[in-house]
Amino acid sequence: MTPQRVPGTRFLYQPGEETELNKMVPGQYGEIKLIAGDQYAPFAQECADYLGISVCDHEVHKFTNDNIFVQLKQSVRGQDVYLIKGMCSPVNDSILEMLITLDALKRDSAGRINVVIPYFSYGRSDKKDQPRVPITARLLADIIQVAGADRYIAIDLHAAQIQGFFSIPGDALNAVILISDYFHDKKLTGEIEGGVVVSTDLGFAKRGRNYAQRLGMPLAVIEKRRIGNRDQTEVLSLIGDVRGLTAIIIDDECDTGGTIKQAVEVVLENGARDVYVAFSHAVLSGPAVERLSKLNIKEIVTTN
Secondary structure, eight states: OOOEEOTTSSOEEOTTSOOTTTTOOOBTTBSEEEEEOGGGHHHHHHHHHHHTOOBOOEEEEEOTTSOEEEEESSOOBTOEEEEEOOOOSSHHHHHHHHHHHHHHHHHTTBSEEEEEESSOTTTTOOSOOSTTOOOHHHHHHHHHHHHTOSEEEEESOSSGGGGGGOSSOEEEEOSHHHHHHHHHHHHHTTSSOSEEEEESSGGGHHHHHHHHHHHTOOEEEEEEEEOTTSSOEEEEEEESOOTTSEEEEEEEEESSSHHHHHHHHHHHHTTOSEEEEEEEEEOOOTTHHHHHHTSOOSEEEOOO
16 A cells, blocks of 8 residues: 555555554543544544544534534543534534533543644634723633633644633644645755745744744745724735745735735735745635635645
8 A cells, every 4th residue: 555644744654554653552541532523524534544543423413593412422431532623614603513512522421532623713812902802712712621621732823822821731733844844845846946934924923933944944024914803904014035036925824815915915016936825724714715816826835
């Protein structure tokens, strides 16, 4: 059989053979059980294949009055459960489904409940930046813990301080290695020559620096400001030089595509030769797909 790549790494493994993970003996939390929402079924299957286990079945039903019903199809008593449930559209329904599933796992006496949240919605509501506004990201973290989560795993949180909103242990992972390795391969093949990493705003500049260091490229930063409570932002200036270079625009997410659109336009106006766009979370709400399709972009890179 053809060796397959371990998701998110450069390492290969032979399907059916033991790996460091699937040969681990059950610990104090029992065997690993994997449960996933429909939105993340392909990703969950990749994880299950690598671990040498199957995805546990569970029923999710929405009644005509919009109430959500969840039932586990097998016992998880004393087991180490990993629940992959995102906050995808429809966001609020997805969040409630995740919370109800956490409660079902807790009431079935799971040994440990690890909630895997690939995309943490409401991440922009991480501070009181205006009078009389909530910190919704903190509220979500509290509710997830009350619902039964013992541990969390998140990917590229919008703000680092969200880690501090949880009182349970967790892992805040990022896609720096995964995405930078992809562009590194393009450098090796000569597809990208004379590149520059472009951060979409000052707040993302630190993570942008990580990409630039791994790729051995300079960093440019777009200075912008958000207009009130709306989705739009206003670009003020470009800090750095992109003239004659291949610009790799990096962000943590693409929601309506407005930020990416402005970033592409400003680097092209400043003389960039080619433009790549990369982001961890393809939210793509509202006019995003239409906006991106009209841009002069060589390639869009994202994760599952």
